[in-house]
Amino acid sequence: MSVDRATVRRIARLARIAITDDEAARLETELNGILDWVAQLDELDTSDVAPMTRVEAMTMKKRKDEVTDGYCADDIVKNAPAVDDHYFVVPKIVE
Amino acid sequence: MTHLTDLTIAEAREGLRAKSFSAAELTQAHLDAIEASNAALNAYVLPTPERALEMAKASDAKLGTGEGGALEGIPLGIKDLFCTRDVRTTACSHILDGFTPTYESTVTSNLWAEGAVMLGKLNNDEFAMGSSNETSFYGDVVNPWRRDGSDAPLVPGGSSGGSSAAVAARLCLGATATDTGGSIRQPAAFTGTVGLKPTYGRCSRWGIVAFASSLDQAGPITRTVRDAAIMLGAMASHDPKDTTSADLPVPDFEAAVGKGVKGLTIAIPKEYRVEGMAPEIEALWQQGISWLKEAGAEIKEVSLPHTKYALPSYYIVAPAEASSNLARYDGVRYGLREKGSDVISMYENTREAGFGAEVKRRILIGTYVLSAGYYDAYYLKAQKVRTLIKRDFDQAFETVDAILTPTTPGPAFAAGEKSGDPLEMYLNDIFTVTVNMAGLPGMSVPAGLSSEGTPLGLQLIGRAFDEETLFRAGQVIEDAAGPSPKPADWWSKA
Numbered sequence: 001m002s003v004d005r006a007t008v009r010r011i012a013r014l015a016r017i018a019i020t021d022d023e024a025a026r027l028e029t030e031l032n033g034i035l036d037w038v039a040q041l042d043e044l045d046t047s048d049v050a051p052m053t054r055v056e057a058m059t060m061k062k063r064k065d066e067v068t069d070g071y072c073a074d075d076i077v078k079n080a081p082a083v084d085d086h087y088f089v090v091p092k093i094v095e
Numbered sequence: 096m097t098h099l100t101d102l103t104i105a106e107a108r109e110g111l112r113a114k115s116f117s118a119a120e121l122t123q124a125h126l127d128a129i130e131a132s133n134a135a136l137n138a139y140v141l142p143t144p145e146r147a148l149e150m151a152k153a154s155d156a157k158l159g160t161g162e163g164g165a166l167e168g169i170p171l172g173i174k175d176l177f178c179t180r181d182v183r184t185t186a187c188s189h190i191l192d193g194f195t196p197t198y199e200s201t202v203t204s205n206l207w208a209e210g211a212v213m214l215g216k217l218n219n220d221e222f223a224m225g226s227s228n229e230t231s232f233y234g235d236v237v238n239p240w241r242r243d244g245s246d247a248p249l250v251p252g253g254s255s256g257g258s259s260a261a262v263a264a265r266l267c268l269g270a271t272a273t274d275t276g277g278s279i280r281q282p283a284a285f286t287g288t289v290g291l292k293p294t295y296g297r298c299s300r301w302g303i304v305a306f307a308s309s310l311d312q313a314g315p316i317t318r319t320v321r322d323a324a325i326m327l328g329a330m331a332s333h334d335p336k337d338t339t340s341a342d343l344p345v346p347d348f349e350a351a352v353g354k355g356v357k358g359l360t361i362a363i364p365k366e367y368r369v370e371g372m373a374p375e376i377e378a379l380w381q382q383g384i385s386w387l388k389e390a391g392a393e394i395k396e397v398s399l400p401h402t403k404y405a406l407p408s409y410y411i412v413a414p415a416e417a418s419s420n421l422a423r424y425d426g427v428r429y430g431l432r433e434k435g436s437d438v439i440s441m442y443e444n445t446r447e448a449g450f451g452a453e454v455k456r457r458i459l460i461g462t463y464v465l466s467a468g469y470y471d472a473y474y475l476k477a478q479k480v481r482t483l484i485k486r487d488f489d490q491a492f493e494t495v496d497a498i499l500t501p502t503t504p505g506p507a508f509a510a511g512e513k514s515g516d517p518l519e520m521y522l523n524d525i526f527t528v529t530v531n532m533a534g535l536p537g538m539s540v541p542a543g544l545s546s547e548g549t550p551l552g553l554q555l556i557g558r559a560f561d562e563e564t565l566f567r568a569g570q571v572i573e574d575a576a577g578p579s580p581k582p583a584d585w586w587s588k589a
Contacts (some may be wrong), residue, residue, distance in 0.1 A: 003463065011463045015462040019447065031456075037407060038473070038477075041411075042476065044404060045479065046483070049483060051481070052485055054339075055294065059333070079194050079195060080531070081429075088427050091435065
């Protein structure tokens with residue numbers, strides 16, 4: 001599977017990363033290099049293999065459905081680049 | 096008397112208990128060393144001297160009354176991937192500029208609860224993505240080791256390059272580190288230090304900046320095997336805040352040190368004898384085999400047939416998980432924000448400016464392999480290959496107790512030497528990445544010097560949750576190899 005320039009632009013858009021034309025050209029080469037290399041996995045027949053989900057068989061623990069944290073709005077917005085009261089400020093989304 | 100900064104954690108612990116020196120003196124000696132060295136090595140991105148002295152003073156009070164935890168008064172460096180309350184934590188990325196957590200990671204909380212002293216935050220590859228510490232927003236870390244007769248800067252390995260350089264250069268007694276594909280063991284091998292990646296689930300991931308959640312694991316870098324056991328004992332815990340944290344008792348790791356390898360069977364996997372491997376790496380490996388044999392271990396060759404597929408499947412799993420984890424850096428809740436004409440262009444501009452080239456490359460690979468129509472062909476396939484890799488190890492561990500391999504295909508390389516080609520850099524993790532894919536514990540122990548006069552390491556791989564066997568075998572290698580030499584100090588300001 002090879003990645004063309006348009007695909008690089010499409011995945012950059014999906015990943016929400018602005019890229020220049022130069023970067024797109026460089027990434028096209030690099031991504032193809034990496035994808036060609038990982039294609040060696042096709043040598044393996046994995047049709048009867050289950051995907052690995054954990055190191056040891058262990059049941060994931062579930063905690064009680066109860067509030068364990070809260071009343072820390074100051075902490076939550078402390079590092080935000082733009083804040084109004086306890087709200088994150090973002091560029092206008094709805095006209 | 097030896098310099099306070101040359102002590103091992105075990106020696107410092109004795110000295111503090113015997114009141115040969117105070118925690119404040121021990122901490123000050125390290126702060127002075129950081130002050131004199133950091134300009135040349137760039138190991139610390141944020142020294143925290145005031146906090147260190149405050150913590151040391153509190154430790155002295157406890158030690159004075161005969162109290163204190165397992166690491167009381169021991170000065171440590173903390174990789175900048177661990178969130179530390181009220182102390183800037185950036186994962187060495189521009190996108191986390193100025194981020195100051197309002198909480199503390201579980202691992203560092205455990206260390207402080209045992210009395211450890213924080214000297215500061217250590218440099219690493221941006222978001223722990225790299226094998227040479229050349230991708231940090233805060234600049235390269237320089238290896239305290241140099242090739243014989245050369246003053247060309249060498250890389251300290253990565254991603255925990257600040258941790259490995261600081262431990263080797265005596266800028267802390269031990270350091271926290273994290274390992275997703277080799278980021279503890281490879282830098283340890285490059286700097287003549289001991290690096291342990293515990294079993295996945297042994298240490299809580301809560302409060303550690305996430306890279307690839309199914310692979311990431313925290314562990315120590317220290318100067319001796321015993322020190323690694325002491326530190327891991329304090330770092331490990333079951334943590335309800337991390338659902339992948341193992342609900343198992345933490346053994347007395349230090350008790351395993353010195354138990355020897357008599358009666359153990361150590362495996363040599365033939366697939367690790369890779370094409371083009373340097374003869375001195377092969378010789379080091381043979382040396383390790385003889386040491387273990389002389390100490391009473393039985394040596395057995397095993398086959399791990401899916402070894403060669405570990406690195407390609409890693410470069411699907413790790414970027415896929417990274418692309419998902421790093422989606423949170425969008426300029427809204429923390430860190431950098433760049434302006435845009437609308438909210439999407441604000442995201443795009445922020446992430447363009449905030450991430451470095453290697454991080455972008457991995458996010459894009461990850462986004463591609465997870466994009467519509469490709470999930471089964473890439474991510475699911477890679478997770479199935481992980482099952483095969485894990486099965487190889489499970490079969491081997493039916494008849495052996497640990498596996499011995501080289502840690503890296505070669506010694507520390509020069510800055511800039513491998514940064515041009517991502518694939519060449521990735522190949523540095525060829526011996527370490529299998530261990531992350533299978534979730535097993537692995538440890539790098541210094542085992543000798545290369546023909547260039549720089550350190551080389553041997554790796555021990557154990558059964559899941561059997562770090563104790565690694566400490567037993569690791570100590571045998573350390574004893575046989577002799578004390579790891581200290582690099583000649585060229586970096587301190589007069």
